[in-house]
Amino acid sequence: MKKITINEVAKVANVSIATVSRVINGDPKVLDSTRKKVLKVVQELGYSSEPYAKRLALKKDLRIGVVVSSRIKGLIEDSTDEFYNVILRSIYKHKNRERCKIEECLPEDLPTKEFDGIIILGSELKRNVLKDILSSGEPVVLVDHYEPGLDIDSIVTDGYGGAIKAVNYLLMKGMKRIVHIHGPLERFGFKNRFDGYIAAMEKAGYIPKAYEANDVIGDMGTLVRYILATYGKPDGIFVSNDYMAMKVIEGLKSNDLRVPDDISVIGFDDIIAAELFDPPLTTVKTFKIEMGYLAMERLLDKIFKESVHPVRISLFSELVIRKSTR
The missing domain is CATH 1.10.260.40 (lambda repressor-like DNA-binding domains)
Structure with a gap:
């Protein structure tokens, strides 16, 4: 019931x-x-x-649930995923506008919990799971995901526009053979960036070429060798997140290719490791702290205000030029 x-x-x-x-x-x-x-x-x-x-x-604490998939929960717990950890820290930091008690949980734990509002972090939950959570009647905000056709507030990055910025920069530098390496396209962020890459390449009159990789893949050398064997040497590679981009560079090095002298590489997210990498990674910056802050602000608005129509808030991204592009 x-x-x-x-x-x-x-x-x-x-x-x-x-x-x-x-x-x-x-x-x-x-x-x-x-x-x-x-x-x-x-x-x-x-x-x-x-x-x-x-x-x-x-005046007792509001109870806020932060719902994540089991994979993201594992990454957060062992601190291997900077992207979601920064968003989560921002949620905790900005919880003090009202007194809030925050609890992280898996979607299957929700029937045993009572929350005043729910933040769903990431894009790995299936549509039917999102619909079940929404049907509970609690205020809900999605972070780093948008689900067309469902009336859920969403806080996302403009991955489409960010991808266009990245590709246009490579084109401006005279590169024409630009490939894209992305994660699973059923996830909103990867699909958004993929669409931006395709749009930028087609508008410039060049044939896009994209390759899917697991975003937690340990060895990009095999994929790099496959690209070199089937496509040839690209001028530039746009990768849909920084973790994969750094692994792509390692894969290029293992195939005796220099970055950026032989091939330029651009990532996405601007995690701290991107600046410390060799070479420092050119990337598209996402505003992770702002995403967490806006998620809490929006959720509290939904809890306390009389009528709040669902919206999608898309944060602009910013190209950060470093040494992995020539």
Whole structure:
């Protein structure tokens, strides 16, 4: 049975969430007509006020769930994925606008949890899982993912525009044979960047050539050798994240190719390791701290405001030129 939320009571009664809370907790300042209307809706919907409204009235912590896939959870726990760790730290840092208690969990754990709002981190959860989470009635915000056709707020990077910036830079440097190495295209970020690469190459009148790789692949040497054998030596390679880009450079080195003298390489994300790599990696910067901050701001708006229409917030990216491009 679907759990009725304070948001639904407020919507049906055509009042704010704060007003519902005040009615339930006996605030004498509420108009009698408003009180009767809200209590009628509470009764009709069968809303239980204990978990949420009393926390608002008593100023107790809001409970925020950060939902991740098992793979991303593992990367966060052993600190091997800077991208999601930075976003997560930003969520924790900016939780203090309201008193919040944050808990990370897997989607399968949600039926045993009670949250006032949910942030879903990453693009690995299937559409049916997202629909189940949305149907709970809790406020939900997606980070680093957008699901067309579902009314969920999303905070994403403009990967499409960022890819165009990267490819256009290589084109401006006189390169024509530019290939793209990307992760699984069912994931929003990779597909967005792939589409930008294709658009930039076709607009310039060149034939795009893209290769899919597992974004956690340990040895890019095999893929590099395959590209060299089937396509020949490219002028430049645009890679859909920095981790893969650094492995591509290692793969090129193992095939006796120099970066950037023989082939230029551009990554995406601008993780700290990109600047420290040899050679320092030219990349497209994503604003990870801002993504975490906006996710919390948007979620709190959805929890407290009377009516917040779902939106997709797309943050511009920025090309950072270093030594992996000539």
